[in-house]
Amino acid sequence: MDAYNYIKEAIILGKFEPGMRLGEETLAKELNLSRTPIREAIKQLEAEGLVVPLKRGVGVRHFTKEDIREIYDLRSLLESYAAGQAAINRTEADLIELETANQLYEKEIFDTHRDPNSIRNIVRVNSRFHDTVVSAAKNKHLYFHISKVVVVPMVFRSFYWYTDFQLQQSLEVHKIIFEAIKNKEPERARIAMHEHIFQGRDNVLKHLDDSTISHLFKEEA
Numbered sequence: 001m002d003a004y005n006y007i008k009e010a011i012i013l014g015k016f017e018p019g020m021r022l023g024e025e026t027l028a029k030e031l032n033l034s035r036t037p038i039r040e041a042i043k044q045l046e047a048e049g050l051v052v053p054l055k056r057g058v059g060v061r062h063f064t065k066e067d068i069r070e071i072y073d074l075r076s077l078l079e080s081y082a083a084g085q086a087a088i089n090r091t092e093a094d095l096i097e098l099e100t101a102n103q104l105y106e107k108e109i110f111d112t113h114r115d116p117n118s119i120r121n122i123v124r125v126n127s128r129f130h131d132t133v134v135s136a137a138k139n140k141h142l143y144f145h146i147s148k149v150v151v152v153p154m155v156f157r158s159f160y161w162y163t164d165f166q167l168q169q170s171l172e173v174h175k176i177i178f179e180a181i182k183n184k185e186p187e188r189a190r191i192a193m194h195e196h197i198f199q200g201r202d203n204v205l206k207h208l209d210d211s212t213i214s215h216l217f218k219e220e221a
Contacts, residue, residue, distance in 0.1 A: 007022065071149050082134045174196075
């Protein structure tokens, strides 16, 4: 595994906790690499908002409740707009990809074993659906802005907390979004996506309080 994916996965799974300083020299020794690929990986993770500058070096980003609320609110605005535009601009190829993503999503949520690997697969196929909606909007600026507010560890954690019913509910909303895009109903697609993102937000916030916020991404024992 390369430096970028190793560090990113360690953040997602909670091995590197919020606030933890990431030293280039320590990581280079741990991965048996030079400091150059470590430095490049950290730069990329900083651009994605997963690490932040400290007085010396960088550390894993810490999210407050207000951060989470603001991030999801902004994501809802952007992705609901994308869904509405996708209903206007989608191609047949987009529809095939959206339907394929939903089929894979359905398979993953019914096969899940609630372990990190299962959740990782759910996040992957969920992202495939959402990325295809953005692609179908045919707006080259949208993906750049949305990528800044889709915080992967937060998405991972929200799925970790989902019940089987909530996973099924998420799939049903995906199907509604797909049908709205397929039938060229931009307002229906926009509203469904807006509510879908808010459901994810509410699920994260429901499981947090001020005493647990710093352990947002840490696996339970």
